Amino acid sequence: MTDTSTLQSIDARTGQPSGESWAASTPAAIAATVAAASEASAVWAASDGATRARLLRGLASALEAAREQLVPLADRETALGTARLNGELVRTAFQLRGFADVVEQGAAFAVQDDAAVAGAPPVGRPRLTLVRVPLGPVAMFAASNFPFAFSVLGGDTASALAAGCPVVVKGHPAHPALSRMTIALAQRVLADQDLPAGLIGFVEGAAIATGVQLVQAESIAAVAFTGSFFGGTALAKVASDRPRPIPFFGELGSVNPVIVLPQALRSDVTELAQTLAGSICQGSGQFCTSPGVIIVQKDVAGDAFVNALATQLSSLSPHAMLTPGIRRAFDKGTRHWRETSGVRPLVADVAESGSTPRPCLVEVDTTTFVSDTSLHDEVFGSAAIVVRTDASSQAVEVLHAIGGSLTVTLWGVDAGTSAPDADTLALVRAAAQAAGRVLFAGVPTGVAVTAAQHHGGPFPASTAPATTSVGYAALDRFLRPVALQDAPAWLLDRDGVPC
């Protein structure tokens, strides 16, 4: 999309435009949308759990009711396939209803009350009541790879609304017609429930200026972003360079190391290899949790596993990628791997011109990987780099070099009750230091929406590693604690909500 002044729906499989193009949001329209969100702030901050839950459930039902229109359109714009997209729509509705449940149960309204204590400080003190207040309008940048679950009515929107914050969605230009259809549904739900239209605003445009204007808008109070390292770090800087900096909750990339310990390779390796190959190719590798670094010891069993993984990957045919730009980045990233000294290809090198990508698997030793930081960057798509280690202490080095990841997967750690040896213990600790989620079984793709989920991790996985963008704790991002000192009775009667 080189012309950033217009939006155009494009068939992701053929690259052909579908229908007419339309103009991006003007600066005046963006300003008006932010103003409407700001206008809606006070009433929504003062809303109770039942009101918020009704909206969230209304949005879930509206998505489901429009499934027959939404899924084919999403499929045309993303090439993700109707099976996956139907599942994603179900997940998105589930998530909206999940936030409805937790906010109805009081998640946003918890109060911590410390009674006054007579006497002099430090023991004596006034009454303090800790409440949480919604931050205000949240700018939400939709992702390309989850056109429902991380887009207009995805997890960021659901959690912000549950927390009491209006959202201004920046639609992703890779699925512009779907975004428009979804926001139209949302607007109908707001109207049906007599809620202000400004509660779920929408701006669109592929120009950098569109996002920058949104993040700079004075009344925007926080940003939720899922996307590229380049775009995310640039917008994070805009957020922190404001006269009044605002929190930037960004998910900027993750290589999701999978560490295959020798203990995992004692039985048949084909099934393990098949599972991992499937995870690498799922959705054409366009998952934030797609495994990108596979750490395998240098021994006979390790060789057998790596060979089996290469064989399994070669047999898979990832589907077309989301956009020509994402495809170009995939081709460029895998080409860089193949051209790097010390990197060996494990699957046949193929022409880059095909309409669908071929999976890429390369191998490198630990020393080369650790010293060449260009190999630590995420290659978005069905591509993984196998790092061969001499011992588990080298796996720790690899994790340290990667630094931050949404997930680390450890295969082969003893599941029993006796603690493993010191080396394995050190590896588990290194995994917890590097990631927001540590898996001891299964693959990292697939992120359950639940209370104990954590989808974050040290930079660049997240710009706010203490927070999560999936699971019910996501709403905590949009609330700020305030201690009320000697609060009047009427305020405490309203659970301390000063709205």
Next chain:
Amino acid sequence: MTDTSTLQSIDARTGQPSGESWAASTPAAIAATVAAASEASAVWAASDGATRARLLRGLASALEAAREQLVPLADRETALGTARLNGELVRTAFQLRGFADVVEQGAAFAVQDDAAVAGAPPVGRPRLTLVRVPLGPVAMFAASNFPFAFSVLGGDTASALAAGCPVVVKGHPAHPALSRMTIALAQRVLADQDLPAGLIGFVEGAAIATGVQLVQAESIAAVAFTGSFFGGTALAKVASDRPRPIPFFGELGSVNPVIVLPQALRSDVTELAQTLAGSICQGSGQFCTSPGVIIVQKDVAGDAFVNALATQLSSLSPHAMLTPGIRRAFDKGTRHWRETSGVRPLVADVAESGSTPRPCLVEVDTTTFVSDTSLHDEVFGSAAIVVRTDASSQAVEVLHAIGGSLTVTLWGVDAGTSAPDADTLALVRAAAQAAGRVLFAGVPTGVAVTAAQHHGGPFPASTAPATTSVGYAALDRFLRPVALQDAPAWLLDRDGVPC
């Protein structure tokens, strides 16, 4: 202190040096201190609550045992007076023991467990266990104005140690001898308890480079800072410009508006004025919560209150300030007020050359205050600006112009059970939007250490407004959630601590 290569203990009252000067930490010494902290990270992250509590209580007892040496030295270096400093030492010990209690009770080790659910996603899911892991070594920048409670063994150190993180304290050059005496105590406690010396590291030096090197050190995982807007924003930028940005928990300044509603002025105003004047002059105004903006309606009762406040203030004699630099900033800030068009002095203009400062009180109308952003900056010391309003909606404008503050105090809100009128409600909401603590009685100086405390607030009060630097939630800053997926039994037996 123009020579930043050495440290020198100075009598804050006379400005005279005391004893010999000594050299600041060399770059090599800083690197070695950080390395020792990094080395101590794993063992401390794996420590249990009892071990951490024993250290914290040991530090508290060591402070108390050395009171006779510490307080006179602190008094000489700060001029804060022995009564205040004795109280502050008591508070610091109380705080260390408070963190000992909460960590012993499990505050850092809470686990949230979501059982596996059979079936396909989104309902079906693996077992997820949410734990928190310590971030790693914390760089802690001591403040000048609380030589015990926000210095070497202050709240940041106590909360980081409780969370399982080593600290590297950057001593404040305004009380260098006290800092050295305190770190020596701490090192003796570590040795007595067979704990690594690297657990509480110490670097010193007034040069900017000292702090920058510390924040840039690769193994430093977070920064806790209490200090000036200028220094804090510069170091925050260093933290976010690292190849791997780290969290920066900075408290950079606060004007602590006090809104005196007409209802508060129905009875005798002298006592109110006396209370407020006392708060403005407490510790020579060198409190982060010192009231700097007083919002009073333009009417007869308001005039009477402002006159009473001026009278009370004129009768007070703040003591010498902490350093010549702080005194120069006070003189410069109050001079700027007096020279600003539309600003009227309320207490006699006095020569700036005296050894102790005179309280400063000026008056301005709302329009001038809102439009002149130079009036929104904190003037650290016994100085306040009275903003006169036509109605409570103008008070909302003033709060909005200020933007972020540690506290907002509202005097005159009905304490009963019936909600107040819409204007007062809007004012309460604006206060909660602007501050981390909203008081409905009393003065903002004095911050209780308790679970429901929140010492933070929108920028510039805090660079991380969701976090607090006072109260037991302060330890949350140094822990990061990690979801363990299908964790082995042995790991869950250790409360999921992967260390």
